[in-house]
Amino acid sequence: MSTDRSRSKGVVALLADIPTTGHLGSAQAERFALKGDNIASRSSDFLDFTARRLSEGKKVVALYPKWHAEHAERAIAFARGALQTDHIAQVALDISPLALSLVADQLAYLSPYVPSGVTAALAEELPQHILAGAWLKRVNNLSTIPITFKQHLGSYLPKTTFLAFNAPVKRVGRVKKGNPRPNLPSRPIDPVQVLVTRPENYDVDEFNEQLTPALRAVSLSALPEQPLGPVYWGVRKYIEFVVFSAHPQALPSTTRTVRPNTCSWCRDLVSALYCPYCGTINQPAAGRPPTRSADVPPPPAKRTGEHIRPAWISQQGAQADRSAPSSATGHPSGPQPSAATSRAMEQAGGHPPTGTRPNAPPS
Incomplete structure (x- = not known):
């Protein structure tokens, strides 16, 4: 090593x-x-x-x-x-x-x-700084991005358009009322450039009329179709695009996001x-766990449902424990009769009322 x-x-x-x-x-x-x-x-x-x-x-x-x-x-x-x-x-x-x-x-x-x-x-890191996807008419054969059953059925309806994204997030949405803006998960920093690829002779008028204005791009470059495009999108007719920032510092600044x-x-x-x-698993060095500072209170105990006791009950219990006499002084350590029980005993001549049991005298 x-x-x-x-x-x-x-x-x-x-x-x-x-x-x-x-x-x-x-x-x-x-x-x-x-x-x-x-x-x-x-x-x-x-x-x-x-x-x-x-x-x-x-x-x-x-x-x-x-x-x-x-x-x-x-x-x-x-x-x-x-x-x-x-x-x-x-x-x-x-x-x-x-x-x-x-x-x-x-x-x-x-x-x-x-x-x-x-x-x-x-x-x-770099895929998190671009917007990549495709303009599709069908998504029923799309296996690389999750779709819903409703989207699968919608692929068989006429005049249906989907926007599928794979970066920075994986998402498929249906374009409604010719407005794709609600479908866009993000947009790179201005100025924005767009790269587009599609099968030969495939119509791009709808894409240019609806999505291009929503992206507010300063330039759009058309490229030949990628050989693996149909494999990824599951269809022969699609328009694949990548949106990225053309700012001079956009690409160099990504190096500062890696730690x-x-x-x-x-x-x-x-x-x-x-x-x-080398495939090595990198973990922090073994050692003693970090100690908590004295001025930082410990985390509260986990409480659920009706098992939570009000704070005033806990305070009364703590005060009672502090004021209770210790068994080392010779006094009984069991529960003491209440004030009402003591008055009843005095009225009955020292005997407890029915249903009560006084504590046994100390031996």
């Missing part, structure tokens, strides 16, 4: 057939479609890429879609075993193809400026419970 904190840089690889958006120019994640008849042919390009980057002293952040993960997970395991290294971070993201393409390129843009562990942590700590084994900076490289 190394004792020095790692400051190695990371490079980003996207293990899926997801082309780049081109929005960030030359800052692009390395793409691997993983096509072939067997695991060796599918993983050969990724294996060569990883070997070169490791020889340069860098680590690899391997992204892949969580909903299309089989080939990617096998390729990562194959590379780790063949190269005998744990410098490959396995990061699965549950977002749509267009959103994953943009996030991968954003990570590639940030990776030269932050440690490799922070690059892996930012993969989970990393040092992995106890590989000494890299990580923010997750499991280190994405």
Whole structure:
């Protein structure tokens, strides 16, 4: 185990057939479609890429879609075993193809400026700063985002439109009265740009007339359809979009939202419970539990229902306990007769009234 904190840089690889958006120019994640008849042919390009980057002293952040993960997970395991290294971070993201393409390129843009562990942590953070979804006519075959039974039945009705979001939250809603504004869960910081992809020759007039004004975007860029788009959305006809902020500080400021700590084994900076490289579980050091300050009162006792006793009863009981004589003084320690019982005994000549029993005299 190394004792020095790692400051190695990371490079980003996207293990899926997801082309780049081109929005960030030359800052692009390395793409691997993983096509072939067997695991060796599918993983050969990724294996060569990883070997070169490791020889340069860098680590690899391997992204892949969580909903299309089989080939990617096998390729990562194959590379780790063949190269005998744990410098490959396995990061699965549950977002749509267009959103994953943009996030991968954003990570590639940030990776030269932050440690490799922070690059892996930012993969989970960046989807929280975009708005990604699709304009759909049917959601009955949508398996990547939860839907209700009512939404499933509504897919068979004519002239029905749905807005499905996968980032920053997973949500499906029906567009009512041609107004999609109530469906929007959030909106990035101004100025806003939009990337749109759709099947060829699919009509976008309704999308442009209703959703585009609601987003108040300064630009809208149309891109070719993503190859895995129909797999994610479950339909052939859809309009996928990603909304993100074009503010100059929007992307660099996301690095300040990550609070990393040092992995106890590989000494890299990580923010997750499991280190994405070596897989170590990072927990606070064992020791004595923190003590409570004397001026901080203890937490109140847990009380439920009618078992709660009024405060004045508790105070009277405490005062009675303090004023009661101790058995060490020779006085009886059992319950004493009340004032009404004593008067009745005096009137009866020292005998208790019917139904009462005086305390036995002390021996």
